[in-house]
Amino acid sequence: MVLVALLAQLDRAFGYEPKGCRFNSCTARTIKMSDIFLKQTKRAQLDSESYLMGQAIKEAKKALKKGEVPVGCVIVKDGKIISRAHNLTVKKNDPTAHAEILALKKAAQKTGNYRLTNCEMYVTIEPCPMCAGAAVWARIKKIIFGVHDEKSGACGSVVNIAGNKKLNHRVEIKSGVFSGKCADLIKEFFKERR
Numbered sequence: 001m002v003l004v005a006l007l008a009q010l011d012r013a014f015g016y017e018p019k020g021c022r023f024n025s026c027t028a029r030t031i032k033m034s035d036i037f038l039k040q041t042k043r044a045q046l047d048s049e050s051y052l053m054g055q056a057i058k059e060a061k062k063a064l065k066k067g068e069v070p071v072g073c074v075i076v077k078d079g080k081i082i083s084r085a086h087n088l089t090v091k092k093n094d095p096t097a098h099a100e101i102l103a104l105k106k107a108a109q110k111t112g113n114y115r116l117t118n119c120e121m122y123v124t125i126e127p128c129p130m131c132a133g134a135a136v137w138a139r140i141k142k143i144i145f146g147v148h149d150e151k152s153g154a155c156g157s158v159v160n161i162a163g164n165k166k167l168n169h170r171v172e173i174k175s176g177v178f179s180g181k182c183a184d185l186i187k188e189f190f191k192e193r194r
């Protein structure tokens with residue numbers, strides 16, 4: 001029976017070949033390969049996203065150790081971190097010393113350009129109006145943040161400065177990357193204060 005089935009399969013294969021079966025199977029293989037390639041690219045993107053947010057979280061932990069509100073930020077260009085910073089408002093006695101502002105300043109100094117076109121900002125918490133505004137002025141391409149800030153978030157939670165269509169530059173926004181870990185840091189900070 002097995003032999004008969006095999007012969008029948010061979011028969012069908014040879015029968016189809018002149019009608020373009022070889023071409024079809026080749027096309028199918030190409031589609032499958034591009035599918036695999038797309039999946040791998042997507043996975044690589046997610047891996048790099050996780051790594052970069054992990055680095056922002058590392059910065060936020062430094063702030064926590066110093067008794068600052070635990071927010072961390074890294075600026076990325078061509079997949080590489082060009083600056084990193086954490087909140088230092090208490091230490092610097094400066095209301096503008098948010099992680100994002102400090103990271104933007106460092107990135108601009110490093111690149112020798114106040115416009116950070118094609119740069120991405122990874123930040124543990126949704127930027128406030130000041131930081132979202134600074135990201136717009138710096139022409140940041142995309143903001144990727146961990147957890148939403150329902151009290152002062154300016155990427156959609158309270159206002160939407162980063163993605164505001166009326167402004168001359170719009171920043172792409174992605175949220176929810178490691179949101180649990182980012183939220184835990186904030187919870188830990190407030191628990192220690194009680």
Ligand SMILES: [Zn+2]
Nearest residue numbers: 098127128131
């Ligand atoms: Zn801010």
